[in-house]
Amino acid sequence: MDARAIITRLRDGQTPSVEELRWFAAGLADGGVSDAQAGAFAMAVLLKGLGEEGRVALTRGMRDSGHVLEWDMPGPVLDKHSTGGIGDCVSLLLAPALAACGAYVPMISGRGLGHTGGTLDKLEAIPGFRTAMGEEQLRTQLAQIRCAIVSASAEIAPADRRLYAIRDVSGTVESIDLITASILSKKLAAGLEALVLDVKCGSGAFMATLDGAEALARALVSTAQGAGCMTTALITDMTQPLATAAGNALEVIETMETLTGTSVNPALWDITAALGGEALALGGLAADPADGAGRIAQALESGAAAEWFGRMVAAQGGPADFVERWADRLPAAPVVVEVPSPRAGHVGAIDGRALGLAVVDLGGGRQREGDRVNPSVGLSDLAGIGDEIGAGDPLCMIHAATPAQAEAAVRAVQAAYLLQDAAPPDVPLILKRIA
Template structure:
């Protein structure tokens, strides 16, 4: 069937049959559909949605559009586990979770993505590490898993290629926030990755694609139900994204924050809480610990004794990065040439943060993409970002802007002051862990 006819069906709000979905996915994979046609279908799905049956069919078709990984031949002595986030600002949990879970006995071939819209991408963060191979071949990926227990990489051209193309198109066509497309994109890669278990971090709030709790529940339920139907044990946590997660946003800055925590520095409470719980869920799914309390204690132990940091260092080196990244972080990670603080105009308490706008500000600094082919400046971003409920005095730092030049730093600093509200009354942030779905 012609691409235009399939687009017309979905444009008019009708359901696509399994055969029609297969045709669409095949057109993505073999490029017989143009970018314009693929974008039109993405918009039609965004506007009119998909039924559960259509979403499951799209997920399966995209997972079958390329190779499947079979870890049984690698004879890894532990469960194959993974985690995925629906995207947020400053969301760096994956960078710590993978080495934590591997240090606890799991194997984590984490297939990650680049930034979408205002959200940062795990691959873009790792791209700040010199030499790190974001899309290694299967032999190198397997080697990294054997020596470190984890490998955070991008999907190769052979793994779910239909999603790889659609993912890039969605990023620049305002079709990111679609539950069927998000579900199919995430799970197609996870199914093809040969996992034994998956935990999902579904963000909600003004910095998330699911802006309110009902939307987040709908997305989390879609992910868990479609995954379970496909035979992949999955649990989800809905987490708060009404502020930057951690103290940084921007690629190299986030890597630095994570390595500091892995090596014993005090970490942001909310970031640690989310990381501990999502890691513990995977230990339960993989039957590496019998209870949640035992799993959380296991996580704390590998952070405290350095095993998680060692797993991170081995992973980076196995994937082509420097062997001494942890010890010489300031030498290997690039710094932006200009730093400028954004200052509080009055005293009070931080009452609200326009998180999505902060993510877009990082994109405008060069830390994200406006177009598919854009290069990213991994140096830029924000550090020392304040948190909701924090007390500030007039002239205190709300965040430090890291920019490529003085003009960009000045503009970002001025704009940032308007994205962080200061009130007269003390307040507290919502809990970072909101609700558990599945299991």
């Protein structure tokens, strides 16, 4: 086969065959396709699209470009993926809650991307926590602990690693076909029986509009189903941070408060239960999503999820007493200041992207690949949409490494909040279900 011929067909609006797309994915992994050809392919897909059959073929080809895990567990192998948002620490709650309900969860996660935080960065705020893991170690941990949250190894979907880097420099990140193939090739390579997707929508998400989020959700669900994995998606609100914190250690704190019942964030709890309910229903561990959501809520409320989280932390190199001593184990920033509200009123809107970039500027994310992340910095006690604020009252707390960084973050947060005289209408947490 010839990469040039495949690209030409795409350019002219024709979808390559299943065999051609699988060949192209293999060429991305083994170097048979050049960078120039990969970039031209990505641009052609962005402009012309692949259609559902082509999207499934590319996803399967990218999945099969590396090692695909297989499991023989006494319960279903389930996972969840979020398209990314601000204060989204659901994975830290959901993986152990699913384990407590009898599922096995090999969660291959990512790092912060742009203005959104990454699950691996959050967990690495826990001293000693290791996210890199070989396949045999993963198999042992899953058999014993039922859940693991790890980075993708070099053997998992290498075609995606190559194409992802090409998309970043070729202006093709926004292609729904390529986003879908990227997300699902890694998830399906984990050998999942079922997957639930959290597609974020709003100012803090990559998909700012409901139409865009729904198009992505439908593409993800139909492609995953076409590739043989039972999948549903929830489109959830990201017009404001899901947690009241944004920043790696600060989001772990909120996770632990919820797991231990110290201080429960209802939105975080409800989204976790809803996503977990979908996963348990798909995996046959619940009669339907509502029954599954109740089982997840019980795992959280009883402390069972906290116990499984503690076992996972210890197995991956973290403190054995983390659940009991988490407040003493996490790093703290040396500078903590309030962000005073410039006027009285109700919070009418929040620019979630601006808040995420403020965390990145504090050092809580990466400006460029290879940057070190400061796990202690970020924002906490964030005011939410609808909250009534007095002039000078805090919009949030800044956790910074230096006074200068704190001062810059204060200005950024103030600019991200819209205050108005009347309270805005409530926005539902779950906007749509795609099955």
